[in-house]
Amino acid sequence: MHPYKKQPDHAFWARAVGRVATTDVDPIVQPAFRIDKQTKIAAAGSCFAQHLARYLQLSGFNYMVTETPHPLIVEEISRKFNYGNFTARFGNVYTAKQLLQLFLRVFNEFSPAEDVWQGKNGRFYDPFRPQIQPNGYATLLEYTRDRERHFAAVREMFRTVEVFIFTLGLTEAWMSARDGAVYPLCPGVAAGTFDPALHQFKNFRLAEVVQDLGAFYGRLKELNPGAKMLLTVSPVPLVATAENRHVLQSTVYSKSVLRVACQELQESYDDIHYFPSYEIICGHHTKGMFFEDDKRSVAERGVDHVMGLFFKHYANIHVDFSKAAPSSPVVAACDCSESERLAQALCDEELLDS
Known part of the structure; x- marks a missing residue:
């Protein structure tokens, strides 16, 4: 006898991955909590976070939208101005430091010296959400x-959210x-002017990511003691790297640091948990089946699969979105091509290779 004799099937590669159909691989063993259609859920993070938000909204869950357009603005225009893509119009929040600083800024604890950019067209742009307002602000x-x-x-979101998903x-x-x-x-990609004397590159290390997310969560819990945080890692590779190395190496570094940071935070805080969307999409058992031909964009079938597992474990709802009937709420609301649906996500990073 030895400890492995008592391990369940999910602990063994052959039983949990090797001899299992790709779409049947399920790396979620025990969800830390459950949600229902009354649970107040908010999401922020990279481009992939918007897909999670979209499925929650279309499936009838209480996805919070605290920043709404004027009621006379039509849906097409409101989406163009990024209402509903995020709980509030904060755009892409790619890093832990950016999330922490967002919290500090909205509560007047941090006021950046460079807090507005004026373009050559005379219009004004927000350095911290440069694409949120098409063509900037007139005055x-x-x-x-x-x-x-x-x-x-954003303050309303932090004060009232029950489950905060950060990708x-x-x-x-x-x-x-x-x-x-x-x-x-x-600066200089979507708006602003790059100045090497004023702007510097930073590649965050593991300890820094853990420290920043821990500091953010500590502040959130002071404000909203009942809040839980569900961390995910975006499976989308880097568009480009500023390091002097191959973009593939930089992608592996970034995703590895972020994944380990999630693990350390989950083991350090009772109400921080991890959802393995990264493993579901990027695990080599998938042989790349959930990516588009560019080997970077996650195909809609990949998002379908991730969200099917999410609802199965966290909401106790069994929906195979890839086989959903045309009358299902998600399919009916997304009756368009995969490329059109994926284009609904605002992704600042895409401009790096435009």
Whole structure:
């Protein structure tokens, strides 16, 4: 006798992966909690987080949208201005430091020195959500008032959320040399002007990611003691790297750091948990079947599979989205091509290779 004799089937590769059909591989052993259609759920993070949000909304769950457009604005226009893509219009939040600074900014604990960019067209852009407002703001007053409204929506999210899903996307970032403010995108790509004296590259290390997420969660729990956080790692590879190395190496580094950070945080905090969307999509048992031909974009069938497992374990609902009838709420609401559906996600990082 030895300890492995008592291990369940999911502990053995052959029984859990090797001899199992790809779409039957299920790496979720025991969900830490359950959600129902009343649970207040919010999401932030990389581009992949928007897919999670979309499925929660279309499946009738209480996905929080605290920043809404004027009621007279039609759906097509509101989506163009990124209402509903996120709980609030914060755009892509790629790094743990960016999330922590967002919390500090909305509660007036951090005011970046460089907090507005003016383009050559005379319009104004938010350095921390450069694509959220197509073509920027006409006046500084318009920009300031919209940001105040945005901050109020983010505060409401943090104060009332019950399950906060954060999808970690990157370790690489650009930051202000003056005060360490972290941008979602390098200045000069979508807006602003890059200045090597003012903007510096940062590739966060494991301890820094853990420290920043821990600091954020500590502040969140002070404000909202009942909040839980569900961490995921985006399976989407880097568009480009600022390091002097191959983008594949940089991708593996970033995703490895983020995955280990999730594990350390889960083991350190009772109400921080991990959902393995990264493993579900990127595990080599899939042989790349959940990616598009560019080997980077996650195909809709991949999102279907991830969300099917999410609902199975966290909501006790069994839905195979890949085989869902045309009358199902998700299929009916997404009656368009895979590329069109994927294009609904705002992804600042894509501009790095445009």
